[in-house]
Amino acid sequence: MFRVVASRMIVPNVHLLTLEAPAVAREAKPGQFVILRACEEGERIPLSLSDWDAEMGTVTVIFLNIGFTTNQLAALEEGKTIPTVVGPLGNATRIEKYGTVLCLGGCYGIGSIFPIARALKAAGNRVFTLLEARSAYLFYWEERFEAISERVIHITRDGTRGYRGHIDRLPEVVKDLGVPIDRIIINGCTFLLKRGSDASRPLGISTWVSLNPIMIDGTGMCGVCRVTVGDATRFACVHGPDFDGHQVNWEELLHRRKAYMVEEEVPFRTSRCNDHGCKA
Numbered sequence: 001m002f003r004v005v006a007s008r009m010i011v012p013n014v015h016l017l018t019l020e021a022p023a024v025a026r027e028a029k030p031g032q033f034v035i036l037r038a039c040e041e042g043e044r045i046p047l048s049l050s051d052w053d054a055e056m057g058t059v060t061v062i063f064l065n066i067g068f069t070t071n072q073l074a075a076l077e078e079g080k081t082i083p084t085v086v087g088p089l090g091n092a093t094r095i096e097k098y099g100t101v102l103c104l105g106g107c108y109g110i111g112s113i114f115p116i117a118r119a120l121k122a123a124g125n126r127v128f129t130l131l132e133a134r135s136a137y138l139f140y141w142e143e144r145f146e147a148i149s150e151r152v153i154h155i156t157r158d159g160t161r162g163y164r165g166h167i168d169r170l171p172e173v174v175k176d177l178g179v180p181i182d183r184i185i186i187n188g189c190t191f192l193l194k195r196g197s198d199a200s201r202p203l204g205i206s207t208w209v210s211l212n213p214i215m216i217d218g219t220g221m222c223g224v225c226r227v228t229v230g231d232a233t234r235f236a237c238v239h240g241p242d243f244d245g246h247q248v249n250w251e252e253l254l255h256r257r258k259a260y261m262v263e264e265e266v267p268f269r270t271s272r273c274n275d276h277g278c279k280a
């Protein structure tokens with residue numbers, strides 16, 4: 001069993017969970033993910049690692065409380081346990097000295113882009129961070145990004161902080177930075193990944209995204225996380241999760257992600273977990 005060390009909502013609907021998982025923490029690298037189950041009868045869901053502490057033996061994930069299982073995870077109190085933390089899974093983000101890198105994170109992706117930005121900085125890159133949210137009150141961990149970034153830039157849908165609008169304004173942001181960008185890395189929801197990739201395509205900047213399709217085993221066995229990248233079929237869990245955003249078949253991915261939308265919203269009372277007395 002894996003003990004909950006910290007559990008709190010950091011901004012509305014976005015939750016931070018730190019779990020005791022020493023074997024995972026020892027091996028974790030930026031860009032990898034874990035698969036969790038909130039209870040014995042629960043589904044397995046993949047969540048990107050936002051941080052870890054090998055010495056303390058803990059890993060931290062940040063997620064949007066949006067469906068049945070994330071609701072269970074968000075309800076966990078410190079000291080409770082969950083039955084499954086599998087990982088670290090997936091390939092680590094390729095950290096090299098690229099030159100100048102723009103790290104873009106939105107929603108839960110603000111959390112998972114952080115260790116990537118930190119590692120890029122440590123590898124000698126000049127790091128700019130672009131954070132995207134509906135409104136200013138949804139940003140978090142800004143002091144962490146300030147410490148490792150040349151500049152932290154914001155885009156908000158309602159214009160309460162930084163640029164007003166969506167990530168479509170990326171070309172303008174890049175132009176205003178006034179420095180050549182060698183690579184863009186995006187973490188966040190599939191819409192953000194797609195729109196960010198679309199926006200960077202005309203700029204000709206290599207753009208890498210961390211895909212988040214539905215997964216079951218996370219080890220290449222079930223095929224559920226199948227994505228099309230260029231002409232190839234790839235499994236996001238073992239070939240990714242990072243892929244060239246300009247090569248991903250976004251329409252297919254967005255379609256496949258909707259497969260269990262209804263089930264995600266099934267209320268707790270119909271859950272087998274409750275039937276079995278399983279309390280998250």
Ligand code: FES
Binds near residue numbers: 222223225
């Ligand atoms: Fe099963 Fe990737 S999650 S193959």
